[in-house]
Amino acid sequence: MFVSVNKLKSFRPVLPIGMVTVATQVRTAGHEAEVLDLMWEEEDEEAVRAAVARLRPDVVGISIRNVDSQNMLEPVIYTPLAREVADWARAEHPGVTIVLGGPGFSTVPEDLMGFVRAEYGITGFAEESMVPFLVHLARGEEPEDVPGVIYRRPDGSYHRREPVFRIDYRKAARPDPDLYDRRYFTYSYETHDRSEKVPATIQTKKGCVLECVFCSNFLVDGTGVKFDEVSRVADEVERLRDEGLEVLEIVDGVFNLPLNYSLEILKEFVRRGIEMPWSCMINPGNVTPELVDLMVRTGCYYVEFGTDSACDRILRGLKKNFRQRQIVRSHRLFEQAGVRVEHCLFIGSPGDDRDSVRETFDVMEELVPSGAPDAHAYWTLGLRVCRGTALHTTAVAEGQLTGDERFIVPKYYISKGVIGDDALLDEIEERVLANDNWYLWWGLRTIGLRTRIRMAREESRRIEAELMTHLPRRGPAPAPLVATPRREDRP
Ligand code: SF4
Numbered sequence: 427m428f429v430s431v432n433k434l435k436s437f438r439p440v441l442p443i444g445m446v447t448v449a450t451q452v453r454t455a456g457h458e459a460e461v462l463d464l465m466w467e468e469e470d471e472e473a474v475r476a477a478v479a480r481l482r483p484d485v486v487g488i489s490i491r492n493v494d495s496q497n498m499l500e501p502v503i504y505t506p507l508a509r510e511v512a513d514w515a516r517a518e519h520p521g522v523t524i525v526l527g528g529p530g531f532s533t534v535p536e537d538l539m540g541f542v543r544a545e546y547g548i549t550g551f552a553e554e555s556m557v558p559f560l561v562h563l564a565r566g567e568e569p570e571d572v573p574g575v576i577y578r579r580p581d582g583s584y585h586r587r588e589p590v591f592r593i594d595y596r597k598a599a600r601p602d603p604d605l606y607d608r609r610y611f612t613y614s615y616e617t618h619d620r621s622e623k624v625p626a627t628i629q630t631k632k633g634c635v636l637e638c639v640f641c642s643n644f645l646v647d648g649t650g651v652k653f654d655e656v657s658r659v660a661d662e663v664e665r666l667r668d669e670g671l672e673v674l675e676i677v678d679g680v681f682n683l684p685l686n687y688s689l690e691i692l693k694e695f696v697r698r699g700i701e702m703p704w705s706c707m708i709n710p711g712n713v714t715p716e717l718v719d720l721m722v723r724t725g726c727y728y729v730e731f732g733t734d735s736a737c738d739r740i741l742r743g744l745k746k747n748f749r750q751r752q753i754v755r756s757h758r759l760f761e762q763a764g765v766r767v768e769h770c771l772f773i774g775s776p777g778d779d780r781d782s783v784r785e786t787f788d789v790m791e792e793l794v795p796s797g798a799p800d801a802h803a804y805w806t807l808g809l810r811v812c813r814g815t816a817l818h819t820t821a822v823a824e825g826q827l828t829g830d831e832r833f834i835v836p837k838y839y840i841s842k843g844v845i846g847d848d849a850l851l852d853e854i855e856e857r858v859l860a861n862d863n864w865y866l867w868w869g870l871r872t873i874g875l876r877t878r879i880r881m882a883r884e885e886s887r888r889i890e891a892e893l894m895t896h897l898p899r900r901g902p903a904p905a906p907l908v909a910t911p912r913r914e915d916r917p
Contacts, residue, residue, distance in 0.1 A: 427483035428461045429474065431507045432491040438615040439465055441627045443677065444528060445489040446601040448552045454599045455557040463607045464507070474511050478518040485523045485563065486515045487556070490530040490538065498808040498838040499867040499878050501886040503893065504530075505834070509542045523563065527552045529646040533812050534833045535576050536584055540898045541834055550574035550589025550648065551632075553598055582898070591648020593632065595655055600662055603669065611671070625675035625705065626666050630659045630691055634679045636709075638734075639745050639776070639820070640839075642812035643679050653687055660694045667702050674704040680732060681706035682717060692720035701725045707732060711748025713756035718763050728766040731757070736789035737782035740775050745816075750789060757793045757801075766800040769793070773854060773866075774808050776820050779843025780850050787857055796861040805858060805866040807879070808838035834897055835890040851876050 428449050430442040442463055452459040460481055467473040478486065488508050495502040512524045526547040531538055535549050546569070548555050555574050562569035569575050574589035603626075610624045631654060633647040666674060682688045695701075705728040721729075731753070735741055738749045748756075753769075760767050769790065773783060794801040811818050813833055821839045822829040831837060844850060855875040858866045867878060 427477060427481050427485070428459065428487045428489060429477075429511050430461070430463045430465065430489045430491070431504060431511060432489075433465055433504070433507070434492065434495075435465070435615070438622070439610060439613060439624050440491070441606055441610055441624070442489060442491065443601055443627050443629065444491070444552070445487075446605045447599065448487070448489075448527070448556050449605055450599040450602040451553050452556055452560065453602070455560075457557075457560055461605050464511075466607050466609045470507065471510070471514055474514045475518045478515045478522070482519055483522060485525055485560065486512070487525045487527060487552075488512065488542070488544070489528040490526060491528050493530040493534060493538075493833075494810075494836045496810055496836075497806065497867075498810075498840075498886075499882050501835070501882055501889060503835055503889055505538060505541060506893070508538070509896065512542050512544060525559070527556075532589075532646045533642045535586070537832050537834045537897065539576060539578060539584065541893065541896055545577060547576040548572070548574045549576060549586075549645075550591055551593055554590065554593055589648070591633070591650075591652070593652050595652075595658060603666075623673050625673040626671040627675050627677045628659065628662055628666070629677050630654050630681070631678055631687065635683050636680075636747055637745060637816075639743070639816035640809045640811070642815065645812065645814065647679070651684070651687075656687075656690050656694050659691055660698055660700065663695065663700055663702075664698065667700065672703070674702055676704060676706040679707065680709045682712045683709045685712045685714070685717065689717060689720065692717070692724055695724040696720060703727050705729060708756070708760075709748065710753045710756040711746070713752075713759055715759060718759045718765070722763045722765060726765060728768070729760055731767060731769045733769040733771050735772060735775055735778070735782065736786040737778075740777055740782050740786075743777050744775055750785075754789065754793065761801065764800075766802075767793075768802045768804060770804050770806070772806050772809055774840035774844040776817070776839070776841055777843070778841040780847060783844065783850060783854065787854075790864070791861070794861070794863050796863055798863050801863060803861075803864045805864065807866065807875075808840040811837045811839050832894070832897065834893050835886060845879075848876060851879070 428445050430445045445461060449459045449461050462473060462477045464470050488511055490508055492504055494504060515522050524544040526538060526542060526544045531547060532549040535547050539547050548559060550573060555572050559569045559572045559575060570585060573587055576584055576586045578584055613624050615622055631651050633651040634643050635651055702725045704726050708729040708731050710731050710733060733753055734744055734746060736750050736753055741749055757767055790803050794803045809817060811821050817839055821827040826839055827837055855870060858864050859870060
Protein backbone atom coordinates (compact mmCIF):
# COMPACT_ATOMS: atom_id res chain seq x y z
CA MET A 427 0.00 0.00 0.00
CA PHE A 428 1.28 3.47 -0.90
CA VAL A 429 0.30 6.65 0.93
CA SER A 430 0.95 10.16 -0.36
CA VAL A 431 1.19 12.67 2.49
CA ASN A 432 1.20 15.76 0.30
CA LYS A 433 -1.82 17.88 1.26
CA LEU A 434 -0.71 21.15 -0.29
CA LYS A 435 -3.56 22.56 -2.37
CA SER A 436 -2.07 26.01 -2.86
CA PHE A 437 -1.38 27.32 -5.25
CA ARG A 438 -2.77 24.18 -6.85
CA PRO A 439 -2.86 20.45 -6.07
CA VAL A 440 -0.23 18.42 -7.91
CA LEU A 441 -0.90 14.86 -9.06
CA PRO A 442 1.26 12.29 -7.21
CA ILE A 443 2.87 11.12 -10.46
CA GLY A 444 5.88 9.52 -8.74
CA MET A 445 3.87 7.42 -6.29
CA VAL A 446 1.39 6.34 -8.96
CA THR A 447 4.22 5.38 -11.33
CA VAL A 448 5.83 3.22 -8.64
CA ALA A 449 2.50 1.63 -7.70
CA THR A 450 1.83 0.85 -11.37
CA GLN A 451 5.28 -0.68 -11.73
CA VAL A 452 4.72 -2.83 -8.65
CA ARG A 453 1.37 -4.04 -9.99
CA THR A 454 2.85 -4.77 -13.39
CA ALA A 455 5.44 -6.97 -11.67
CA GLY A 456 2.63 -9.07 -10.20
CA HIS A 457 2.29 -7.64 -6.68
CA GLU A 458 -0.90 -6.24 -5.25
CA ALA A 459 -0.73 -2.49 -4.72
CA GLU A 460 -3.26 0.11 -3.58
CA VAL A 461 -2.80 3.84 -3.12
CA LEU A 462 -4.19 6.30 -0.60
CA ASP A 463 -3.84 9.99 -1.39
CA LEU A 464 -4.30 12.12 1.72
CA MET A 465 -4.68 15.27 -0.41
CA TRP A 466 -8.43 14.74 -0.41
CA GLU A 467 -8.99 13.22 3.03
CA GLU A 468 -10.35 15.35 5.85
CA GLU A 469 -9.78 12.74 8.54
CA ASP A 470 -6.29 11.42 7.85
CA GLU A 471 -6.14 9.02 10.77
CA GLU A 472 -9.49 7.47 9.97
CA ALA A 473 -8.57 7.09 6.30
CA VAL A 474 -5.19 5.48 7.01
CA ARG A 475 -6.47 3.15 9.71
CA ALA A 476 -9.44 2.06 7.57
CA ALA A 477 -7.25 1.36 4.54
CA VAL A 478 -4.66 -0.56 6.56
CA ALA A 479 -7.35 -2.57 8.37
CA ARG A 480 -8.99 -3.46 5.06
CA LEU A 481 -5.84 -4.27 3.08
CA ARG A 482 -3.55 -5.69 5.79
CA PRO A 483 -0.53 -4.71 3.66
CA ASP A 484 2.90 -6.25 4.14
CA VAL A 485 4.47 -2.91 3.30
CA VAL A 486 3.30 0.69 3.62
CA GLY A 487 5.27 2.99 1.34
CA ILE A 488 5.00 6.63 2.40
CA SER A 489 5.68 9.10 -0.38
CA ILE A 490 7.11 12.43 0.80
CA ARG A 491 6.98 14.95 -2.02
CA ASN A 492 7.78 18.06 -0.01
CA VAL A 493 9.45 18.36 3.36
CA ASP A 494 8.12 21.87 3.91
CA SER A 495 6.33 24.85 2.38
CA GLN A 496 9.61 26.07 0.81
CA ASN A 497 8.74 29.54 2.03
CA MET A 498 10.89 31.07 4.73
CA LEU A 499 8.14 33.55 5.59
CA GLU A 500 5.58 30.80 6.13
CA PRO A 501 7.35 27.87 7.82
CA VAL A 502 5.17 24.77 7.64
CA ILE A 503 6.69 21.30 7.93
CA TYR A 504 4.85 18.36 6.38
CA THR A 505 6.88 15.43 7.68
CA PRO A 506 5.05 15.02 11.04
CA LEU A 507 2.15 13.59 9.02
CA ALA A 508 4.47 10.91 7.61
CA ARG A 509 5.39 9.98 11.17
CA GLU A 510 1.73 9.80 12.16
CA VAL A 511 0.86 7.66 9.14
CA ALA A 512 3.57 5.20 10.16
CA ASP A 513 2.28 5.13 13.76
CA TRP A 514 -1.35 4.60 12.67
CA ALA A 515 -0.36 1.83 10.27
CA ARG A 516 1.66 0.02 12.95
CA ALA A 517 -1.13 0.40 15.51
CA GLU A 518 -3.62 -1.09 13.07
CA HIS A 519 -1.36 -3.81 11.71
CA PRO A 520 1.63 -4.57 13.96
CA GLY A 521 4.55 -5.94 12.01
CA VAL A 522 3.87 -3.91 8.88
CA THR A 523 7.07 -2.68 7.20
CA ILE A 524 7.31 1.09 6.69
CA VAL A 525 9.27 2.34 3.66
CA LEU A 526 9.89 6.00 2.86
CA GLY A 527 10.43 7.47 -0.59
CA GLY A 528 9.70 10.49 -2.77
CA PRO A 529 11.70 13.57 -3.79
CA GLY A 530 11.43 15.25 -0.37
CA PHE A 531 12.73 12.12 1.31
CA SER A 532 15.71 11.87 -1.07
CA THR A 533 16.95 15.28 0.10
CA VAL A 534 17.12 14.39 3.83
CA PRO A 535 16.99 10.60 4.05
CA GLU A 536 18.81 9.84 7.29
CA ASP A 537 17.03 12.41 9.44
CA LEU A 538 13.63 11.41 8.08
CA MET A 539 14.32 7.72 8.67
CA GLY A 540 14.98 8.47 12.31
CA PHE A 541 12.12 10.91 12.65
CA VAL A 542 9.48 8.57 11.17
CA ARG A 543 11.13 5.46 12.66
CA ALA A 544 10.80 3.76 9.28
CA GLU A 545 12.38 0.38 8.68
CA TYR A 546 13.57 1.28 5.18
CA GLY A 547 13.85 4.13 2.74
CA ILE A 548 14.49 4.29 -0.98
CA THR A 549 16.31 7.29 -2.44
CA GLY A 550 16.58 7.99 -6.15
CA PHE A 551 14.41 6.19 -8.71
CA ALA A 552 11.97 4.05 -6.73
CA GLU A 553 10.33 2.97 -10.00
CA GLU A 554 13.54 1.01 -10.64
CA SER A 555 14.22 -0.11 -7.05
CA MET A 556 10.85 -0.88 -5.48
CA VAL A 557 10.20 -4.19 -7.21
CA PRO A 558 13.61 -5.75 -6.38
CA PHE A 559 13.22 -4.36 -2.86
CA LEU A 560 9.87 -6.17 -2.44
CA VAL A 561 11.33 -9.37 -3.86
CA HIS A 562 14.06 -9.32 -1.20
CA LEU A 563 11.54 -8.69 1.56
CA ALA A 564 9.30 -11.51 0.32
CA ARG A 565 12.27 -13.87 0.49
CA GLY A 566 13.10 -12.72 4.00
CA GLU A 567 16.42 -11.24 2.85
CA GLU A 568 17.93 -7.90 3.82
CA PRO A 569 17.72 -5.72 0.66
CA GLU A 570 21.27 -4.45 1.10
CA ASP A 571 22.12 -4.39 -2.61
CA VAL A 572 18.99 -2.62 -3.82
CA PRO A 573 20.01 0.73 -5.35
CA GLY A 574 19.12 3.69 -3.15
CA VAL A 575 18.09 1.60 -0.14
CA ILE A 576 18.75 2.90 3.35
CA TYR A 577 18.12 1.25 6.70
CA ARG A 578 19.35 1.52 10.25
CA ARG A 579 21.83 -0.99 11.55
CA PRO A 580 21.65 -2.26 15.13
CA ASP A 581 24.56 0.04 16.14
CA GLY A 582 22.52 3.09 15.11
CA SER A 583 24.43 3.83 11.91
CA TYR A 584 22.80 3.57 8.50
CA HIS A 585 23.44 1.24 5.63
CA ARG A 586 23.08 3.30 2.46
CA ARG A 587 23.34 1.90 -1.02
CA GLU A 588 24.11 4.46 -3.69
CA PRO A 589 21.04 5.28 -5.78
CA VAL A 590 21.24 4.42 -9.46
CA PHE A 591 19.87 7.22 -11.58
CA ARG A 592 19.23 5.17 -14.67
CA ILE A 593 15.87 4.33 -16.07
CA ASP A 594 14.89 2.02 -18.88
CA TYR A 595 11.88 3.85 -20.27
CA ARG A 596 11.00 0.97 -22.59
CA LYS A 597 10.39 -1.25 -19.57
CA ALA A 598 9.04 1.46 -17.27
CA ALA A 599 5.29 1.40 -16.74
CA ARG A 600 3.33 4.56 -17.51
CA PRO A 601 1.41 5.77 -14.45
CA ASP A 602 -2.01 4.14 -14.44
CA PRO A 603 -4.48 7.06 -14.49
CA ASP A 604 -7.05 4.96 -12.61
CA LEU A 605 -4.81 5.20 -9.56
CA TYR A 606 -5.29 8.97 -9.35
CA ASP A 607 -8.05 10.20 -7.07
CA ARG A 608 -10.82 11.42 -9.40
CA ARG A 609 -11.28 14.54 -7.28
CA TYR A 610 -8.19 16.04 -8.93
CA PHE A 611 -10.07 16.27 -12.18
CA THR A 612 -13.20 17.94 -10.85
CA TYR A 613 -11.38 20.42 -8.61
CA SER A 614 -10.87 24.02 -9.72
CA TYR A 615 -8.34 26.29 -8.09
CA GLU A 616 -8.32 30.05 -8.03
CA THR A 617 -5.43 32.08 -9.35
CA HIS A 618 -5.23 35.86 -8.95
CA ASP A 619 -7.58 36.40 -11.87
CA ARG A 620 -9.16 33.13 -12.95
CA SER A 621 -10.33 29.67 -12.03
CA GLU A 622 -8.36 26.75 -13.45
CA LYS A 623 -8.56 22.97 -13.62
CA VAL A 624 -5.81 20.78 -12.14
CA PRO A 625 -3.64 19.74 -15.09
CA ALA A 626 -2.76 16.16 -15.93
CA THR A 627 1.00 15.75 -15.75
CA ILE A 628 3.61 14.20 -17.97
CA GLN A 629 7.39 14.04 -17.75
CA THR A 630 9.51 13.87 -20.89
CA LYS A 631 12.85 13.41 -19.09
CA LYS A 632 14.46 13.29 -15.67
CA GLY A 633 17.35 15.45 -14.51
CA CYS A 634 18.86 18.67 -15.78
CA VAL A 635 21.98 19.69 -17.68
CA LEU A 636 22.68 22.64 -15.38
CA GLU A 637 24.00 22.68 -11.83
CA CYS A 638 22.55 25.80 -10.26
CA VAL A 639 24.18 26.30 -6.88
CA PHE A 640 21.01 25.89 -4.82
CA CYS A 641 19.31 23.08 -6.74
CA SER A 642 18.64 19.70 -5.10
CA ASN A 643 17.60 18.06 -8.36
CA PHE A 644 20.80 15.99 -8.44
CA LEU A 645 19.73 14.25 -5.21
CA VAL A 646 16.38 13.30 -6.71
CA ASP A 647 17.23 12.62 -10.37
CA GLY A 648 21.02 12.36 -10.34
CA THR A 649 23.26 14.36 -12.63
CA GLY A 650 22.78 14.50 -16.39
CA VAL A 651 19.53 13.92 -18.23
CA LYS A 652 17.60 10.69 -18.87
CA PHE A 653 15.38 11.14 -21.92
CA ASP A 654 12.16 9.30 -22.60
CA GLU A 655 11.46 8.32 -26.21
CA VAL A 656 9.76 11.05 -28.21
CA SER A 657 7.13 8.67 -29.62
CA ARG A 658 6.28 7.33 -26.13
CA VAL A 659 5.77 10.86 -24.83
CA ALA A 660 3.47 11.69 -27.76
CA ASP A 661 1.56 8.40 -27.30
CA GLU A 662 0.96 9.29 -23.66
CA VAL A 663 -0.27 12.79 -24.45
CA GLU A 664 -2.66 11.39 -27.08
CA ARG A 665 -3.96 8.89 -24.56
CA LEU A 666 -4.58 11.61 -21.96
CA ARG A 667 -6.28 13.79 -24.56
CA ASP A 668 -8.47 10.92 -25.77
CA GLU A 669 -9.50 10.21 -22.17
CA GLY A 670 -10.90 13.73 -22.05
CA LEU A 671 -8.33 15.44 -19.84
CA GLU A 672 -8.54 19.14 -20.54
CA VAL A 673 -5.23 20.63 -19.40
CA LEU A 674 -1.70 19.27 -19.39
CA GLU A 675 1.45 20.24 -17.54
CA ILE A 676 4.89 19.03 -18.59
CA VAL A 677 6.60 18.63 -15.23
CA ASP A 678 10.24 18.39 -16.35
CA GLY A 679 12.53 20.49 -14.13
CA VAL A 680 12.95 22.63 -17.26
CA PHE A 681 11.21 21.80 -20.54
CA ASN A 682 13.54 23.56 -23.00
CA LEU A 683 16.87 22.20 -21.77
CA PRO A 684 18.32 20.79 -23.92
CA LEU A 685 16.62 22.70 -26.70
CA ASN A 686 16.90 20.09 -29.46
CA TYR A 687 15.04 17.45 -27.49
CA SER A 688 12.16 19.81 -26.69
CA LEU A 689 11.95 20.75 -30.38
CA GLU A 690 11.78 17.08 -31.33
CA ILE A 691 8.92 16.54 -28.89
CA LEU A 692 7.02 19.54 -30.23
CA LYS A 693 7.54 18.58 -33.87
CA GLU A 694 6.12 15.14 -33.09
CA PHE A 695 3.10 16.80 -31.44
CA VAL A 696 2.59 18.91 -34.57
CA ARG A 697 2.97 15.89 -36.86
CA ARG A 698 0.25 14.07 -34.90
CA GLY A 699 -2.04 17.09 -34.69
CA ILE A 700 -1.79 17.30 -30.89
CA GLU A 701 -3.18 20.58 -29.63
CA MET A 702 -4.39 21.02 -26.06
CA PRO A 703 -3.80 23.66 -23.40
CA TRP A 704 -0.48 22.97 -21.69
CA SER A 705 2.17 24.65 -19.55
CA CYS A 706 5.74 24.06 -18.42
CA MET A 707 8.82 25.49 -16.73
CA ILE A 708 11.11 27.43 -19.08
CA ASN A 709 14.78 28.35 -18.95
CA PRO A 710 15.04 31.96 -20.23
CA GLY A 711 18.41 31.23 -21.82
CA ASN A 712 17.15 28.70 -24.32
CA VAL A 713 14.20 30.34 -26.02
CA THR A 714 14.09 30.73 -29.80
CA PRO A 715 11.35 31.94 -32.14
CA GLU A 716 11.01 28.38 -33.46
CA LEU A 717 10.48 27.01 -29.94
CA VAL A 718 7.83 29.60 -29.11
CA ASP A 719 6.08 29.05 -32.44
CA LEU A 720 5.89 25.27 -31.92
CA MET A 721 4.76 25.68 -28.32
CA VAL A 722 1.93 27.98 -29.33
CA ARG A 723 0.86 25.75 -32.23
CA THR A 724 0.52 22.79 -29.85
CA GLY A 725 -1.54 24.75 -27.31
CA CYS A 726 0.94 26.13 -24.76
CA TYR A 727 -0.81 28.97 -22.93
CA TYR A 728 1.36 29.55 -19.87
CA VAL A 729 5.05 29.29 -18.93
CA GLU A 730 6.94 29.71 -15.69
CA PHE A 731 10.38 31.26 -16.05
CA GLY A 732 13.07 30.09 -13.60
CA THR A 733 14.43 33.64 -13.69
CA ASP A 734 15.89 33.84 -10.16
CA SER A 735 17.45 37.30 -10.64
CA ALA A 736 17.83 39.89 -13.38
CA CYS A 737 21.31 40.99 -12.33
CA ASP A 738 24.11 39.39 -14.34
CA ARG A 739 26.49 39.32 -11.37
CA ILE A 740 23.99 37.32 -9.31
CA LEU A 741 23.04 35.04 -12.21
CA ARG A 742 26.70 34.24 -12.74
CA GLY A 743 27.07 33.36 -9.05
CA LEU A 744 24.03 31.09 -9.20
CA LYS A 745 25.59 29.35 -12.24
CA LYS A 746 22.68 30.18 -14.48
CA ASN A 747 23.22 29.82 -18.23
CA PHE A 748 21.51 33.12 -19.13
CA ARG A 749 21.82 36.82 -18.46
CA GLN A 750 19.48 39.78 -18.20
CA ARG A 751 19.25 40.45 -21.94
CA GLN A 752 18.04 36.88 -22.54
CA ILE A 753 15.39 37.18 -19.84
CA VAL A 754 14.04 40.29 -21.55
CA ARG A 755 14.22 38.83 -25.04
CA SER A 756 12.59 35.53 -24.06
CA HIS A 757 9.85 37.29 -22.13
CA ARG A 758 9.03 39.45 -25.14
CA LEU A 759 8.89 36.44 -27.48
CA PHE A 760 6.27 34.74 -25.32
CA GLU A 761 4.43 37.99 -24.70
CA GLN A 762 4.14 38.68 -28.43
CA ALA A 763 2.86 35.13 -28.94
CA GLY A 764 0.12 35.68 -26.34
CA VAL A 765 1.53 33.21 -23.79
CA ARG A 766 1.23 34.06 -20.09
CA VAL A 767 4.63 34.41 -18.38
CA GLU A 768 5.24 34.00 -14.66
CA HIS A 769 8.71 34.78 -13.33
CA CYS A 770 10.04 33.02 -10.23
CA LEU A 771 12.69 35.13 -8.50
CA PHE A 772 14.81 35.06 -5.35
CA ILE A 773 15.68 37.94 -3.08
CA GLY A 774 18.84 37.27 -1.07
CA SER A 775 20.96 35.06 -3.36
CA PRO A 776 24.70 34.98 -2.65
CA GLY A 777 26.04 38.47 -3.33
CA ASP A 778 22.59 40.08 -3.50
CA ASP A 779 22.60 43.62 -2.17
CA ARG A 780 20.90 46.96 -2.66
CA ASP A 781 22.29 47.38 -6.19
CA SER A 782 21.41 43.93 -7.52
CA VAL A 783 17.95 43.86 -5.92
CA ARG A 784 17.13 47.28 -7.36
CA GLU A 785 18.42 46.26 -10.78
CA THR A 786 16.25 43.13 -10.72
CA PHE A 787 13.20 45.09 -9.55
CA ASP A 788 13.74 47.68 -12.30
CA VAL A 789 13.87 45.01 -15.01
CA MET A 790 10.76 43.34 -13.61
CA GLU A 791 8.93 46.68 -13.54
CA GLU A 792 9.52 46.80 -17.29
CA LEU A 793 8.43 43.23 -17.97
CA VAL A 794 5.71 42.87 -15.34
CA PRO A 795 4.16 46.28 -14.71
CA SER A 796 1.23 46.55 -12.35
CA GLY A 797 -1.96 45.56 -14.14
CA ALA A 798 -0.21 43.66 -16.95
CA PRO A 799 -2.79 41.20 -18.29
CA ASP A 800 -0.59 38.15 -18.69
CA ALA A 801 2.59 38.49 -16.65
CA HIS A 802 3.38 37.98 -12.97
CA ALA A 803 6.42 37.94 -10.73
CA TYR A 804 6.65 35.57 -7.75
CA TRP A 805 9.36 36.59 -5.31
CA THR A 806 10.86 34.29 -2.70
CA LEU A 807 12.86 35.71 0.18
CA GLY A 808 15.86 33.50 0.89
CA LEU A 809 17.00 30.28 -0.76
CA ARG A 810 16.33 26.91 0.79
CA VAL A 811 19.62 25.13 1.51
CA CYS A 812 20.09 21.46 0.69
CA ARG A 813 22.95 19.43 2.05
CA GLY A 814 25.62 18.80 -0.57
CA THR A 815 24.88 21.85 -2.72
CA ALA A 816 27.33 24.65 -3.45
CA LEU A 817 24.92 26.94 -1.61
CA HIS A 818 25.39 24.84 1.52
CA THR A 819 29.15 25.35 1.25
CA THR A 820 28.64 29.11 0.85
CA ALA A 821 26.27 29.25 3.82
CA VAL A 822 28.84 27.47 5.99
CA ALA A 823 31.71 29.64 4.73
CA GLU A 824 29.73 32.78 5.57
CA GLY A 825 28.83 31.46 9.02
CA GLN A 826 25.09 31.23 8.29
CA LEU A 827 25.17 27.47 8.93
CA THR A 828 27.55 25.25 10.89
CA GLY A 829 27.72 22.42 8.35
CA ASP A 830 26.64 19.93 10.98
CA GLU A 831 22.98 20.83 11.27
CA ARG A 832 20.18 18.40 10.81
CA PHE A 833 17.74 19.37 8.10
CA ILE A 834 14.55 18.06 9.66
CA VAL A 835 13.49 21.71 9.56
CA PRO A 836 14.83 23.30 6.38
CA LYS A 837 17.36 26.10 6.56
CA TYR A 838 17.41 29.23 4.43
CA TYR A 839 20.22 31.33 3.09
CA ILE A 840 19.83 35.11 2.73
CA SER A 841 22.71 37.31 1.69
CA LYS A 842 23.93 39.69 4.36
CA GLY A 843 23.53 42.51 1.85
CA VAL A 844 19.76 41.97 2.05
CA ILE A 845 19.00 40.70 5.53
CA GLY A 846 21.34 43.23 7.14
CA ASP A 847 19.87 46.23 5.31
CA ASP A 848 16.64 47.38 7.00
CA ALA A 849 16.12 50.22 4.54
CA LEU A 850 16.34 47.77 1.64
CA LEU A 851 13.83 45.41 3.29
CA ASP A 852 11.42 48.33 3.68
CA GLU A 853 11.96 49.28 0.05
CA ILE A 854 11.31 45.69 -1.06
CA GLU A 855 8.04 45.67 0.87
CA GLU A 856 6.98 48.98 -0.61
CA ARG A 857 7.75 48.04 -4.21
CA VAL A 858 6.10 44.63 -3.99
CA LEU A 859 2.94 46.14 -2.54
CA ALA A 860 2.87 48.81 -5.22
CA ASN A 861 2.59 46.25 -8.01
CA ASP A 862 -0.60 44.19 -8.28
CA ASN A 863 1.17 41.57 -10.38
CA TRP A 864 3.96 40.88 -7.88
CA TYR A 865 3.68 38.44 -4.97
CA LEU A 866 5.96 37.88 -2.02
CA TRP A 867 3.83 36.91 0.97
CA TRP A 868 0.06 37.02 1.28
CA GLY A 869 -0.01 38.88 4.62
CA LEU A 870 2.31 41.73 3.67
CA ARG A 871 -0.41 44.37 3.73
CA THR A 872 -1.07 43.79 7.42
CA ILE A 873 2.31 42.64 8.78
CA GLY A 874 5.49 44.39 7.65
CA LEU A 875 8.29 42.39 6.05
CA ARG A 876 10.82 42.91 8.83
CA THR A 877 8.29 41.92 11.48
CA ARG A 878 7.30 38.87 9.47
CA ILE A 879 10.92 37.73 9.09
CA ARG A 880 11.34 37.91 12.86
CA MET A 881 8.08 36.05 13.49
CA ALA A 882 8.88 33.35 10.92
CA ARG A 883 12.33 32.76 12.39
CA GLU A 884 10.87 32.36 15.87
CA GLU A 885 8.23 30.01 14.52
CA SER A 886 10.86 27.97 12.71
CA ARG A 887 12.96 27.64 15.89
CA ARG A 888 9.89 26.56 17.86
CA ILE A 889 9.01 23.88 15.27
CA GLU A 890 12.60 22.65 15.19
CA ALA A 891 12.79 22.32 18.98
CA GLU A 892 9.57 20.31 18.93
CA LEU A 893 10.63 18.01 16.07
CA MET A 894 14.12 17.43 17.44
CA THR A 895 12.61 15.72 20.48
CA HIS A 896 11.50 12.94 18.10
CA LEU A 897 14.85 12.59 16.37
CA PRO A 898 17.19 9.88 17.63
CA ARG A 899 20.77 10.86 18.31
CA ARG A 900 23.09 10.39 15.40
CA GLY A 901 24.75 6.99 15.08
CA PRO A 902 28.49 6.45 15.55
CA ALA A 903 29.43 7.91 12.17
CA PRO A 904 27.56 8.79 9.01
CA ALA A 905 27.58 5.72 6.81
CA PRO A 906 29.37 6.21 3.51
CA LEU A 907 27.38 5.41 0.41
CA VAL A 908 28.04 1.85 -0.69
CA ALA A 909 28.62 1.78 -4.43
CA THR A 910 26.02 -0.03 -6.49
CA PRO A 911 27.40 -2.42 -9.11
CA ARG A 912 26.70 -1.42 -12.70
CA ARG A 913 23.57 -3.03 -14.12
CA GLU A 914 25.59 -5.46 -16.23
CA ASP A 915 27.62 -6.52 -13.17
CA ARG A 916 24.61 -7.22 -11.02
CA PRO A 917 23.61 -10.85 -10.49
S1 SF4 B 1 17.81 24.86 -14.30
FE1 SF4 B 1 16.32 24.38 -12.67
S2 SF4 B 1 16.33 22.12 -12.52
FE2 SF4 B 1 18.18 22.73 -13.65
S3 SF4 B 1 19.80 22.84 -12.10
FE3 SF4 B 1 18.94 24.92 -12.36
S4 SF4 B 1 17.33 25.08 -10.79
FE4 SF4 B 1 17.83 22.90 -11.03
